[in-house]
Amino acid sequence: xxxxxxxxxxxxxxxxxxxxxxxxxxxxxxxxxxxxxxxxxxxxxxxxxxxxxxxxxxxxxxxxxxxxxxxxxxxxxxxxxxxxxxxxxxxxxxxxxxxxxxxxxxxxxxxxxxxxxxxxxxxxxxxxxxxxxxxxxxxxxxxxxxxxxxxxxxxxxxxxxxxxxxxxxxxxxxxxxxxxxxxxxxxxxxxxxxxxxxxxxxxxxxxxxxxxxxxxxxxxxxxxxxxxxxxxxxxxxxxxxxxxxxx
Numbered sequence: 001x002x003x004x005x006x007x008x009x010x011x012x013x014x015x016x017x018x019x020x021x022x023x024x025x026x027x028x029x030x031x032x033x034x035x036x037x038x039x040x041x042x043x044x045x046x047x048x049x050x051x052x053x054x055x056x057x058x059x060x061x062x063x064x065x066x067x068x069x070x071x072x073x074x075x076x077x078x079x080x081x082x083x084x085x086x087x088x089x090x091x092x093x094x095x096x097x098x099x100x101x102x103x104x105x106x107x108x109x110x111x112x113x114x115x116x117x118x119x120x121x122x123x124x125x126x127x128x129x130x131x132x133x134x135x136x137x138x139x140x141x142x143x144x145x146x147x148x149x150x151x152x153x154x155x156x157x158x159x160x161x162x163x164x165x166x167x168x169x170x171x172x173x174x175x176x177x178x179x180x181x182x183x184x185x186x187x188x189x190x191x192x193x194x195x196x197x198x199x200x201x202x203x204x205x206x207x208x209x210x211x212x213x214x215x216x217x218x219x220x221x222x223x224x225x226x227x228x229x230x231x232x233x234x235x236x237x238x239x240x241x242x243x244x245x246x247x
Contacts, residue, residue, distance in 0.1 A: 057112040068097040094119040098243040105178040123157040139185045162237040163229035
């Protein structure tokens with residue numbers, strides 16, 4: 001009798017263990033399915049919140065094409081939103097305009113970059129981003145907010161670097177980057193010549209150096225830029241951008 005009771009008890013323990021293990025297995029499978037559902041929902045939300053950037057920038061691209069055609073025809077419309085001119089007129093037959101959608105700061109939103117060239121100059125003129133589903137100018141405007149070109153010079157234009165910096169040293173002696181909000185540009189470093197009579201003697205000028213608007217010593221200026229991935233008078237890698245030729 002005792003032996004029978006022991007066998008029944010053992011069978012009860014085995015049955016209880018099986019039920020417990022089965023319950024764990026079901027719970028584990030449910031957790032996996034929940035994870036997959038979360039991933040699917042995340043992807044769906046991303047798609048629903050997605051923007052057709054080609055469409056969002058379409059009117060600006062059309063305006064850039066119009067500015068190119070006006071320039072070639074000699075018809076400079078006063079109400080044109082985007083300026084199209086050069087320091088050196090050069091050969092009008094060599095004038096070209098380009099645009100590119102490229103994520104400069106790596107935040108997932110591609111900026112619209114407008115570029116123009118002729119025989120002597122290669123210029124990044126404007127940079128736009130998207131805010132609340134609409135295109136906004138983030139680089140290429142004056143003190144009161146009106147559109148103007150990105151700082152540039154005869155030596156070339158602002159360069160978009162692979163590290164996300166915008167190099168305007170050949171323009172207004174400054175380095176920029178897109179701010180954390182993705183909708184504005186901040187000047188992170190600049191230099192200013194002083195104590196020289198004219199442009200011809202610029203090489204003899206003294207220089208002031210600034211980081212985030214504060215004047216600093218040259219050594220700090222160099223080190224700060226180095227930490228950002230920028231080498232003074234060095235070979236700073238340009239971003240690889242697929243330009244679309246506007247015709």
